[in-house]
Amino acid sequence: MRQLTATALETAKVLGATYADIRIIETRQQDISIKNGSIGGIGDNYDMGFGVRVIAAGAWGFASSAIVTKAEIDRVAAQAVSIAKASARVKAADVRLAPEPVCTDRWQTPYVIDPFTVSIEDKLALLYRIDKILRKDKRIRVASGGMSFKGEHQWLATSEGTFIDQKLLRSGAGYSATAVKDGEAQIRSYPASFRGQYATMGYELVTSLKLEDHADRVREEAIALLTAPQCPSGKTDLILEGHQLALQIHESVGHPSELDRVIGMEANYAGTSFATLEKLGKFRYGSDIVNLVADGTAPTGLGTIGYDDDGVRAQRWHIVKNGIFSGYQTNREVAHVCGDERSRGCCRADGWSNIPMVRNNNLSLMPGDWKLDDLIADTKKGVYMLTNKSWSIDQMRLNFQFGAEIAHEIKNGKLGRVFRNPTYQGITPEFWGSCDAICNEDHWILWGVPSCGKGQPGQTAEMSHGAAPTRFRNVTVGIVK
Amino acid sequence: MLTKQQAKKICDKVLGFSKAAQTEVILTDTDSALTRFAKNTIIQNVSTKGIDLSARVTAGKCVGRASTNCLDDASLKAMVQQAIAQAKAERPGAEIPPMVGPRKYQKVDNFREATAALTPEARADAVAYIAGKCRAANVECAGAHSSSTGIMVLANSKGMFAYDLGTNAEFSVTVLTADSAGWAEGANRDCTKIDTQRLCDVAFDKAMKSRNPQPIAAGEYTVVLEPAGVTDFLMYMARGFSAQAMQDGTSFLTGRMGKKVLGENITITDDAYNPEITGLPFDFEGTPRQSLVLVEKGVPKNLVYDLKSAKKDKTKSTGHALPQPNTIGGYPTNLIVDAGNSSLEEMIKTTKKGLLVTHFHYTNLAERREVVLTGMTRDGLFMIENGEVARPVTNMRFTESTLRALSNVELISRDRIFAQAFFGGGFLVPAMKINKFNFSSETKF
Numbered sequence: 001m002r003q004l005t006a007t008a009l010e011t012a013k014v015l016g017a018t019y020a021d022i023r024i025i026e027t028r029q030q031d032i033s034i035k036n037g038s039i040g041g042i043g044d045n046y047d048m049g050f051g052v053r054v055i056a057a058g059a060w061g062f063a064s065s066a067i068v069t070k071a072e073i074d075r076v077a078a079q080a081v082s083i084a085k086a087s088a089r090v091k092a093a094d095v096r097l098a099p100e101p102v103c104t105d106r107w108q109t110p111y112v113i114d115p116f117t118v119s120i121e122d123k124l125a126l127l128y129r130i131d132k133i134l135r136k137d138k139r140i141r142v143a144s145g146g147m148s149f150k151g152e153h154q155w156l157a158t159s160e161g162t163f164i165d166q167k168l169l170r171s172g173a174g175y176s177a178t179a180v181k182d183g184e185a186q187i188r189s190y191p192a193s194f195r196g197q198y199a200t201m202g203y204e205l206v207t208s209l210k211l212e213d214h215a216d217r218v219r220e221e222a223i224a225l226l227t228a229p230q231c232p233s234g235k236t237d238l239i240l241e242g243h244q245l246a247l248q249i250h251e252s253v254g255h256p257s258e259l260d261r262v263i264g265m266e267a268n269y270a271g272t273s274f275a276t277l278e279k280l281g282k283f284r285y286g287s288d289i290v291n292l293v294a295d296g297t298a299p300t301g302l303g304t305i306g307y308d309d310d311g312v313r314a315q316r317w318h319i320v321k322n323g324i325f326s327g328y329q330t331n332r333e334v335a336h337v338c339g340d341e342r343s344r345g346c347c348r349a350d351g352w353s354n355i356p357m358v359r360n361n362n363l364s365l366m367p368g369d370w371k372l373d374d375l376i377a378d379t380k381k382g383v384y385m386l387t388n389k390s391w392s393i394d395q396m397r398l399n400f401q402f403g404a405e406i407a408h409e410i411k412n413g414k415l416g417r418v419f420r421n422p423t424y425q426g427i428t429p430e431f432w433g434s435c436d437a438i439c440n441e442d443h444w445i446l447w448g449v450p451s452c453g454k455g456q457p458g459q460t461a462e463m464s465h466g467a468a469p470t471r472f473r474n475v476t477v478g479i480v481k
Numbered sequence: 482m483l484t485k486q487q488a489k490k491i492c493d494k495v496l497g498f499s500k501a502a503q504t505e506v507i508l509t510d511t512d513s514a515l516t517r518f519a520k521n522t523i524i525q526n527v528s529t530k531g532i533d534l535s536a537r538v539t540a541g542k543c544v545g546r547a548s549t550n551c552l553d554d555a556s557l558k559a560m561v562q563q564a565i566a567q568a569k570a571e572r573p574g575a576e577i578p579p580m581v582g583p584r585k586y587q588k589v590d591n592f593r594e595a596t597a598a599l600t601p602e603a604r605a606d607a608v609a610y611i612a613g614k615c616r617a618a619n620v621e622c623a624g625a626h627s628s629s630t631g632i633m634v635l636a637n638s639k640g641m642f643a644y645d646l647g648t649n650a651e652f653s654v655t656v657l658t659a660d661s662a663g664w665a666e667g668a669n670r671d672c673t674k675i676d677t678q679r680l681c682d683v684a685f686d687k688a689m690k691s692r693n694p695q696p697i698a699a700g701e702y703t704v705v706l707e708p709a710g711v712t713d714f715l716m717y718m719a720r721g722f723s724a725q726a727m728q729d730g731t732s733f734l735t736g737r738m739g740k741k742v743l744g745e746n747i748t749i750t751d752d753a754y755n756p757e758i759t760g761l762p763f764d765f766e767g768t769p770r771q772s773l774v775l776v777e778k779g780v781p782k783n784l785v786y787d788l789k790s791a792k793k794d795k796t797k798s799t800g801h802a803l804p805q806p807n808t809i810g811g812y813p814t815n816l817i818v819d820a821g822n823s824s825l826e827e828m829i830k831t832t833k834k835g836l837l838v839t840h841f842h843y844t845n846l847a848e849r850r851e852v853v854l855t856g857m858t859r860d861g862l863f864m865i866e867n868g869e870v871a872r873p874v875t876n877m878r879f880t881e882s883t884l885r886a887l888s889n890v891e892l893i894s895r896d897r898i899f900a901q902a903f904f905g906g907g908f909l910v911p912a913m914k915i916n917k918f919n920f921s922s923e924t925k926f
Contacts, residue, residue: 033808034574035808036575037572037574037575038542038574038575038806039543039544039571039574039806040806040807040808041806041807041808042544042545042546042567042806043535043546043547043548044546044547044548044563044564044567045535045547045548045549046547046548046549046550046551046556046559046560047533047548047549047550048550048551049531049550051529059523059526060523060524060525060526061526062525062526062527062528063527063528063529064527064528064529064530064531065529065530066530066531066532066550066551067530067532076530079528080528082601083526083527083528083601084526086516086523086526086600086601086602086604086605087516087523087526087601087605088523089523089602089605089606089609090518090521090522090523090605090608090609090612091522091523092520092521092522093522119570120566120567120570120571121570124570124571124572128572141729141730141731142729142730142731144808178729178731180729180730180731180735182736183730183735183736183737183850184850185730185731185849185850263520264519264520264621264623264657265519265520265524265623266519266623267519267621267623267655267657267662268517268519268623268624268625268653268654268655268664269625271842271859272657353529353531354527354529355525355527357525390845390846390847390855391845392843392844392845392847392855392856392857392878393843393857394842394843394857394859394876394878394924395842395843395857395859395876396924396926398924398925398926399857399876399878399922399923399924401847401855401878401880401921401922403847421847421848423847425878425921425922427924456515456517456625456627456653457513457515457527457627476922479847479855479880479921479922480847480848480853480880
């Protein structure tokens with residue numbers, strides 16, 4: 001690999017690049033899913049390629065190819081330089097990278113069981129058993145379950161002398177049951193919606209989830225939702241379970257703190273951010289108990305890496321500290337904009353074929369002191385929403401509206417009726433400002449988000465958000481129209 | 482880029498390596514490029530060459546699929562073996578329909594030389610125009626200019642072989658002032674048909690006209706939706722047209738086929754052969770793609786089928802299969818809303834009080850049965866008063882049933898655009914004037 005990477009760096013330099021890097025990536029991904037006892041999707045994908053990123057004439061150029069040969073690397077490196085020179089036709093200032101120590105290192109995701117060594121028969125056998133439990137009742141018309149495993153071997157070499165050899169491994173699993181009657185359809189999922197729980201772990205993730213143990217409950221809850229009343233409309237206290245809160249963190253804190261968005265680099269697509277530069281260190285993002293920490297080193301996080309695609313070591317820092325907006329997510333290109341001398345290590349690309357950009361890191365709401373039972377007992381009137389179903393947030397990341405799979409009424413400190421189609425709406429700083437109780441670490445789970453979209457061309461990235469059930473006061477719920 | 486002959490040779494090689502009862506190969510080879518700009522500067526400029534090859538094998542009621550982007554013999558053999566091993570590991574599931582034999586496909590010319598030849602320099606020149614204009618006006622632009630050329634090839638052990646060579650180009654631009662934004666987008670297989678300068682001017686003018694927006698109260702309004710806004714409705718209805726969703730009971734059309742669900746003036750077809758929206762003439766099982774009227778004068782008439790869902794309903798595939806195996810069934814990828822006889826100008830002129838919406842942001846499904854969507858207005862929201870665009874207003878969140886909205890359409894434009902949806906998809910859509918459209922909450926920008 002050293003020889004191949006050297007080819008790209010030398011070619012780029014000879015042609016006038018002032019900076020160059022090459023990432024060669026080899027990926028194996030296995031996906032298995034079943035629907036109503038039959039294969040719903042199956043695939044074993046092998047993929048290899050490389051991308052060359054250069055700065056020439058003060059502007060970026062990037063080219064990539066699936067043909068990993070010395071001649072193709074030579075061609076693609078030259079193409080990247082040529083593209084950079086075309087970029088320079090429309091530039092306001094030269095690209096400037098925050099300094100980063102030169103580094104040679106190896107890093108790999110810790111895991112116990114290599115998921116690719118577990119037989120497909122064993123994986124399918126578990127999914128078939130769950131399917132059988134879910135379809136015990138004929139009102140369950142669609143039972144789906146799946147697993148996904150991805151191993152990625154990355155080599156990064158830069159013209160500054162950095163060389164990183166990194167192996168990442170992630171696993172995921174989950175299932176759902178959809179109950180149908182008279183045109184109504186309701187879904188329940190475990191351990192999370194949208195394909196389940198994901199983590200940088202081996203097959204031990206799947207066994208740790210105890211998937212079969214929850215299948216009876218999931219089936220019965222889906223059926224109960226068919227006849228449950230609609231979530232009432234109005235203002236009330238809201239307790240969000242961890243998975244729903246993870247999406248709330250992702251959308252209303254993660255994306256707004258990506259510094260490239262703040263300065264307008266996503267303006268044409270995903271939007272900008274209300275968390276503008278003058279707010280750093282001053283703006284009240286939430287109540288005093290709100291502490292949100294970005295952490296590229298968090299064990300099992302989907303965004304947990306040794307080094308990002310700029311070659312920057314993973315870090316941990318506050319985005320919101322004691323309710324005050326305290327930090328951005330950055331890469332080497334934009335770090336200087338907020339006065340940082342060093343990148344926070346958030347530069348990641350979707351595979352070899354895409355250019356790296358600022359991506360959400362693992363970002364978590366730090367646990368509080370409450371036990372869930374005590375929190376519910378302390379809530380006179382409210383709703384407890386679980387498992388994300390729908391999400392939408394504006395282009396400044398202020399006005400959001402989310403939906404959950406299920407809600408429980410809270411009346412005089414006790415859980416009551418089940419509500420279907422629960423939704424809630426708010427404005428980001430007002431919402432986080434209404435946070436008055438967070439459950440403790442016993443309830444805290446790091447939830448994986450395996451498919452965060454951003455950029456043009458569209459890229460997918462993975463990250464995790466840790467959360468425990470949390471209470472928000474006087475929130476608008478039950479928006480059906 | 483692989484030629485048709487080279488592609489066929491690779492497919493034949495893979496088929497030759499397989500001893501499975503049935504084998505299918507999907508091969509893509511794509512060159513794509515994109516210039517991205519923001520803050521009046523090109524911030525990303527990329528070119529990618531990607532190949533992907535996958536094999537699906539079936540053995541009785543079992544199926545396997547594996548893929549690779551390495552085309553050497555050893556990699557291809559390993560891929561086939563991987564797929565066969567998967568199939569052997571399974572318990573027999575639902576019956577898998579036999580793969581199709583050789584078919585004749587309608588000729589569709591999806592390739593445009595100018596798009597294939599578009600250079601980074603030419604893309605930069607298009608960006609330079611709006612960057613210069615914005616710099617002079619002390620405002621900022623952002624956007625993307627992209628092009629791609631690719632082949633889609635299908636072959637199977639029954640002798641089916643399908644090949645398409647196509648190009649795509651797109652230009653989208655946002656202009657931002659301190660308190661407003663304007664946006665425009667164009668997409669076409671032929672990049673010369675996209676008037677990038679006109680799109681830039683539209684976005685610029687809209688940004689200028691939407692400065693100093695004033696808040697208004699959420700509630701029901703008559704809206705004049707530019708075509709991009711209409712796209713969101715189609716995107717979330719599309720899956721409901723799948724016969725598989727109907728069989729599962731999860732389609733919004735469950736129990737509603739043949740009954741009026743949309744307005745009398747709404748007709749929706751799926752047509753890959755419309756010259757303004759040409760798509761693939763075959764689906765991912767090799768079945769020729771049919772043109773279908775899905776909703777006629779507000780009444781759902783047809784569903785889209787793949788082989789499996791067709792077998793269950795004892796009918797034929799309509800040529801709308803996605804790559805198998807999947808849980809979705811057929812899917813309409815070329816949705817077209819019938820044009821009306823109005824214009825954007827007439828819609829505004831006939832509106833006493835209403836809102837002109839440029840497009841929506843981050844729309845998502847809030848409720849399935851009535852296809853209730855929620856999303857934000859974006860890049861230019863204007864109050865219409867007494868038949869004129871009176872003033873800009875701050876953005877609002879809508880929460881509205883698609884079925885209700887498309888039952889309250891008063892006017893539909895003659896002109897239609899090819900529009901891409903927020904997370905992909907392509908539709909031919911007109912502008913619409915819709916009464917009683919619900920906005921559920923407000924913003925301050």
